[in-house]
Amino acid sequence: MSHLLEVNHLKINFKTYGGEVKAVRDVSFHVDKGEVLAIVGESGSGKSVTVQSIMGLIPTPPGIIKGGSIRFQGKELLRRPKKELRKVKGSKIGMIFQDPMTSLNPTMRVGKQIEEGLIIHQRLSKSEAKKRAIEMIKLVGIPNPEERYNQYPHEFSGGMRQRAMIAIALACNPELLIADEPTTALDVTIQAQVLELMKQIQEETKTSIILITHDLGVVAETAQRVIVMYGGMMVESGTVFDIFENPKHPYTWGLLNSIPNIDEEEKKQLEPIDGSPPDLFAPPKGCPFAPRCKYAMEVCLEEMPSEYEIDGGHVAKCWLNDPRAPKEEELVALGREEW
Known part of the structure; x- marks a missing residue:
């Protein structure tokens, strides 16, 4: 059986004034459909750089892909033209970033940010996209979705901003969801709510998840396989x-x-x-x-x-x-x- 995602012998360096940082050194793993894979390790271990390369988010320069292969649904991502890669990002692969306040656009209403991917990737009309965006706000447990649709990120609490990020990542029904430290900046109660939400959505939609974390309690609760x-x-x-x-x-x-x-x-x-x-x-x-x-x-x-x-x-x-x-x-x- 072929894997949904295959990463083979990935090597990533960063050029700096002090020399070349070998950030990722010969990393290989796979993710199957419907699976939750956790990647754990202390800061600087290469977790985030590895998953950012899947999304094509390594800035070049200073980043250099020195070798390896990333195949999604059997197709190579590393050597795919940027235009084709954009069709995969957001539509088939979604990502929840570590800090929602710096990831959300502070000048755009939250509803419009959810709509953006729907209009680009699914070719929905503005009215259809708005309806779907409100549905997503409701799905991730944000109260008063019609009202929240028109609000800006600074009007949301930290937990609600993270839920909005999850709504953006899931809007186009991706096959793979990458969650990079999704609960780091949240208090314990909100962490539990966000993790429960992700677990519930994963069970309902059978979306595969790569979870980046340093919290082994989260790993034990949510993942099937672990990479250290x-x-x-x-x-x-x-x-x-x-x-x-x-x-x-x-x-x-x-x-x-x-x-x-x-x-x-x-x-x-x-x-x-x-x-x-x-x-x-x-x-x-x-x-x-x-x-x-x-x-x-x-x-x-x-x-x-x-x-x-x-x-x-x-x-x-x-x-x-x-x-x-x-x-x-x-x-x-x-x-x-x-x-």
């Missing part, structure tokens, strides 16, 4: 069960150890990941996480690990998964807790 990124690379991927119950990369262990577990009776101190992310001007020749990893071996510093398949689709790029590496019980003896 670090230093511009994919270091582990698998199902939600694989990542939460049987993680196989020390960076994933670190992420899981740094979040509280309300189910545990005994309270324990959270464990931060010591150190800093790698310098992507001059990435290390070995594993990018090795300088921060308490289990690093000499080979980790000198050579990039292969992609080891743990079990049916669960893969990790870590030398500890090599048959010659120390066994799990030895790692536990060194201080790693059992999952």
Whole structure:
């Protein structure tokens, strides 16, 4: 079965006065129809740059696509003419940006911004587009849709602006929705409402979703598969069960150890990941996480690990998964807790 989206060996650099930043280094993944894929990792890991390349939003210059392929519904996106790419963006692929206040046009009424894609991509008349825009405002749970249609973004609260962004992204019934940190600037209550809305819409429309986040609680609640990124690379991927119950990369262990577990009776101190992310001007020749990893071996510093398949689709790029590496019980003896 062919995948809805296939990203293969993607490499993206940015030219700066200080040198060339290797932001995305040989990333590959796929998304199937109706699936929710989460991409997690700390700031600077390459999550947003990866998904922005799908939408053709990498500015060139300074951005350079050094290699790879992005295929949507079997058709290449990277080498497609801009005019053809515009037909895909907004109509077949929608995107919810991290900060709705900077993504919405402050000089346009919200209803007109929802209409824009409908008129361009679906060739609706102004009256049809207005009717559909009001329906979308209602669908995303904004009260008084007819009144809100004529208001400007500054008249909306933060949560309502994010709902308006979701309405714009979903207006043309896209096959794939990319949500880049959609709840970052919202308070906890509104976060829950927005995530519940996305989950409900995904179940009803069977839209595929790529969810970019650093919140593992959100991942556990919404996704089926997870990609863990670090230093511009994919270091582990698998199902939600694989990542939460049987993680196989020390960076994933670190992420899981740094979040509280309300189910545990005994309270324990959270464990931060010591150190800093790698310098992507001059990435290390070995594993990018090795300088921060308490289990690093000499080979980790000198050579990039292969992609080891743990079990049916669960893969990790870590030398500890090599048959010659120390066994799990030895790692536990060194201080790693059992999952």
